[in-house]
Amino acid sequence: MAKSGAKSGAKSGKLARPYRVTDGRRFRLSSIDPGDTRGFDSKRRARERLERDIEILGELQEKLYAQNQWALLLIFQAMDAAGKDSTIKHVMSGVNPQGCQVYSFKAPSPEELDHDFLWRSTYRLPERGRIGIFNRSYYEEVLVVRVHPELLARQRLPAELMTRDIWRERFEDINAFERYLARNGVVVRKFFLHVSREEQRKRFLERLDEPEKNWKFSLDDVRERRHWDEYMAAYEDAIRHTSSPHAPWYVVPADHKWFTRLVVVSAILDALSSLNLAFPSVEPDRMKELEAARVALANEAAPAAAQPAARRRGSA
Numbered sequence: 399m400a401k402s403g404a405k406s407g408a409k410s411g412k413l414a415r416p417y418r419v420t421d422g423r424r425f426r427l428s429s430i431d432p433g434d435t436r437g438f439d440s441k442r443r444a445r446e447r448l449e450r451d452i453e454i455l456g457e458l459q460e461k462l463y464a465q466n467q468w469a470l471l472l473i474f475q476a477m478d479a480a481g482k483d484s485t486i487k488h489v490m491s492g493v494n495p496q497g498c499q500v501y502s503f504k505a506p507s508p509e510e511l512d513h514d515f516l517w518r519s520t521y522r523l524p525e526r527g528r529i530g531i532f533n534r535s536y537y538e539e540v541l542v543v544r545v546h547p548e549l550l551a552r553q554r555l556p557a558e559l560m561t562r563d564i565w566r567e568r569f570e571d572i573n574a575f576e577r578y579l580a581r582n583g584v585v586v587r588k589f590f591l592h593v594s595r596e597e598q599r600k601r602f603l604e605r606l607d608e609p610e611k612n613w614k615f616s617l618d619d620v621r622e623r624r625h626w627d628e629y630m631a632a633y634e635d636a637i638r639h640t641s642s643p644h645a646p647w648y649v650v651p652a653d654h655k656w657f658t659r660l661v662v663v664s665a666i667l668d669a670l671s672s673l674n675l676a677f678p679s680v681e682p683d684r685m686k687e688l689e690a691a692r693v694a695l696a697n698e699a700a701p702a703a704a705q706p707a708a709r710r711r712g713s714a
């Protein structure tokens with residue numbers, strides 16, 4: 399089973415390809431339908447496939463960890479209630495928690511605002527062998543900050559640097575940063591969970607109607623919803639300017655959570671199965687040491703196993 403990981407991972411990865419953007423110049427958000435469930439008419443079949451893919455992901459992650467060379471950075475961006483949290487929870491359910499780090503980026507603290515905008519992300523990057531998840535990310539700097547210019551004012555940039563080119567410059571800086579990561583063995587995959595405005599409305603209503611979901615409801619989220627079109631324009635522009643073969647965006651239909659999860663796992667399998675992951679092989683000298691250790695342990699086990707019987711005889 400373990401040997402088949404890369405092969406079946408590559409096969410599963412195909413499901414995500416129609417949603418992958420590697421060159422954004424002609425990208426239009428309207429080309430992706432949030433309600434799409436391509437080829438999956440039954441939830442049951444999707445659930446079976448998700449279970450299998452999550453198992454393959456677990457196998458590939460073990461190799462990633464053991465090989466300790468590559469790191470995988472997964473970035474999740476979305477409007478509220480698009481399902482970031484539950485996607486992360488489901489997709490990573492088969493992964494050893496020791497090999498995984500999740501960080502949720504909130505509005506920057508005063509200390510973070512005292513630095514350049516990428517500063518707070520750099521020391522949360524995953525180590526080699528790990529999967530790092532950014533629940534929101536430095537992309538907020540060209541999304542929420544673009545929609546609310548007062549947030550940019552709080553960053554206290556020198557006036558001569560706050561020109562109308564600032565968003566283009568930020569895209570350039572993000573592209574340079576992601577190229578740098580790619581060249582250092584950090585594989586970057588970015589997900590925009592594309593939910594429709596109507597589905598968001600329904601999910602907010604559910605949060606109000608169901609007592610166990612009340613805690614999730616936030617008036618701020620409803621306020622942000624009023625800026626829907628501005629957000630969509632900002633997302634489209636960000637995807638157009640920051641998609642690349644080494645750090646592609648996946649624009650994932652998000653009106654059906656089960657389909658979102660399937661596409662996200664597929665994209666991760668596609669990334670991991672392209673890395674030639676393998677358990678480190680053991681040198682001949684080291685093999686001899688292992689064999690000697692095995693013999694020593696086997697010989698030690700025999701008297702220890704006999705002990706309880708001897709004790710019983712002694713006490714009789």
Ligand code: ATP
Binds near residue numbers: 534
């Ligand atoms: P959930 O609501 O599911 O718990 P969330 O990611 O929406 O998850 P919140 O605490 O509600 O978490 O929101 C975090 C807020 O922080 C978002 O409104 C986001 O836009 C904001 N934020 C994140 N990064 C930045 C940034 N660089 N500048 C300004 N605001 C930011």
Ligand code: MG
Binds near residue numbers: 478616619
């Ligand atoms: Mg929120």
